[in-house]
Amino acid sequence: MGKMLIRNIGTLVSGDVSDPILDADSILVSDGIIGAVGSDLSAEGVDIIIDAQGTTVTPGLIDSHCHVVIGDFTPRQRMLDFLDSELHGGVTQVISAGEVHLPGRPKDAAGVKALAILAAKAFDNFRPGGIKVRGGALILEPGLTEEDFAEMAREGVKTVGEIGLGKVKKPEDAAPMVAWAKKYGMTVMMHTGGTSIPGSSVVTADQVIATNPDVVSHLNGGPTSVSPEEARKIVMETDLVYEISHCGNPKMILEVCRLTREKNAYHRVVIGNDHPSGTGVVPLGILRVLNMIASIGEIPPEIAVCMASGNTARVHKLDSGFIEPGKAADLVIMDAPMGSVGDDALAALAAGDIPGVSKVIVDGEIKVQKSRNTPPPKRAATL
Ligand SMILES: [Zn+2]
Missing domain, CATH: 2.30.40.10 (Urease, subunit C, domain 1)
Incomplete structure (x- = not known):
């Protein structure tokens, strides 16, 4: 080289x-x-x-929230080369938040485990246009055991995708799996706010706190947000890392920026695109969040860039950022x-x-x- x-x-x-x-x-x-x-x-x-x-x-920008499936194709919007397009928006790595758009996605423990291992290994071998993809974000379904988490970790699965996408949603069901995932070194993400697609559910601040993920996905909504009071609870009363996403609620971006400034919690914010989604494919999604939070959100622009690089690298234990x-x-x-x-x-x-x-x-x-x-x-x- x-x-x-x-x-x-x-x-x-x-x-x-x-x-x-x-x-x-x-x-x-x-x-x-x-x-x-x-x-x-x-x-x-x-x-x-x-x-x-x-x-x-x-540093290369890191998208903390991307719904890849396999290859550079999204069944969600039937489009090719969206990852290559995101690379042209300055993003050098995306983190899968769950391969939830796979047509006919299996919803049993063996199926979700196989999908996570397959996506992790396939993206280890494939960088569309050169972009790095951390694929294989496990979707929590009933029946997963501690031995499943140990096996997935051995096979290269490093992420639990947004809790709330699968049938394991209630904190009492999810918390033991979250503990196993963390024990085996995985980073755990959790959907927050209103429902996204049919079959998903509303997730409140108290549910997030009881589940204790590593990353509170789209605190500004995906696309429907929690209330300002719920967002305040997560920023002020926890130390959790939280995400500002492109495909969320724009008014809540400003509220989350305000809370972040008030709490001096700059080190806890990561930036996600949350595409491909119902909103579409957004090649410049990360740069657009940066210009929103640095302009109307009053976050210093150099801090905004660090939120989309070093902060994400730290919580996902990457060698970059x-x-x-x-x-x-x-x-x-x-x-x-x-x-x-x-x-x-x-x-x-x-x-x-x-x-x-x-x-x-x-x-x-x-x-x-x-x-x-x-x-x-x-x-x-x-x-
Ligand atoms: Zn979500």
Whole structure:
């Protein structure tokens, strides 16, 4: 794979909400891993040099909520290549929230276990366009045993998809399975708010608290939200990680941002697309949430980017999400779009604009040379 140097970086976003902007202008990548971050790093022995032209480099964005099934096809909206399209929106990794759209999805313990293992292994071997997919998010159904969780963990299943999608919904039924999942290292997500599709159910704050997942999915609704009082309870009275999703309730995005600022809970927010869904396929969903929360939601734009990278990496135990030596070199180079009132990518987000992406890099390899989905950047990185 060799060495890559990215230099002349104008703004470098770390992925860490507690220290979001790094004082450095270059990144050295060796064999797909970030080797050094600093100023004026030497180009000696480097195979590829990218001149960022004074623009912004961030960790690859991570979509914490994607309803993949198998391959780059969604039965939900009968569309191809939606994952490749999301890569062109600066997303280098998506996390499955449950392969719930599989036609004829099995609803017995053996079936959901097989589906989770199959999706986890298939996406380990398949990166559409280069995007990383953590597939295989188990949907909880009655009859699963502790030995099932142990076996799935051994076979590579790392996630429990949104609790509420399957028949195990009540906290007293779900809590033992949640404990097994956590014991074997899985990250557990839980649907919150009103019903999404026929067959799903309303999930309240008290049910979430009694179930104790790792991630409260779409606190702003998916698509129907909990009430502001219920959202307040989750933000103020728990330490749970919670998600702001694109396909949720926009008014509640503002409320969740307000609560986050009040509680100083920036480290607890992750950003999800929640597509493909009834809302559709949204290639720029993550960038759109970032511009919403950074503009009308009054979250500093560099913090917003860290919510969509380092925060998600931490709760899902990924090797990416931060710009620091030893992490996977999943990176995005972007600038304000042409015509924006913002001078750079962060100012554009704060102004409510979608930045222009000029390079997307996954494991140290350039996967997107020029985004086909974002508006063109004012300044594009060059090779
Ligand atoms: Zn949901």
